[in-house]
C-alpha cells in the first residue's frame with residue numbers, strides 16, 4: 300500500500316484529507332505539527348507527503364526541507380496544502396522551486412484532490 304503522511308494543524312481538514320486518501324486506497328496517517336511529522340518520517344518510510352504550509356512552529360516549507368533531506372526521501376513527492384494557493388502556474392512554480400511536487404489549494408475541492416492524488420498511488 301502507498302503510505303501517505305498528512306501534516307495539518309486543522310483537525311477537520313486533516314480528517315477530510317485522511318478520509319479521501321484512505322478511500323482512494325492509500326494508507327494515510329496524520330501529524331499535527333512539523334516536529335511530529337519529521338519524527339514520523341524517521342520511524343516510517345512514506346511514499347507521499349502532503350503538508351499544510353501554515354503550521355505552528357516549523358512551517359510546511361521547513362517540514363518539506365527537513366523530510367526531503369533524510370535518506371530515502373530524496374525523491375519522495377511532497378505536496379503543499381495551502382490556503383495561499385490560487386492554483387496559478389506562477390505559484391506552482393514558486394512551490395516547485397522550494398522542492399514541492401505540486402500544490403493542493405485550500406479549501407479542498409474533493410473531486411480535484413481525488414484526481415490529483417491518483418498518480419501517486421503505487
Ligand SMILES: [Mg+2]
Pocket residue numbers: 307308309351352353354
Ligand atoms: Mg494550518
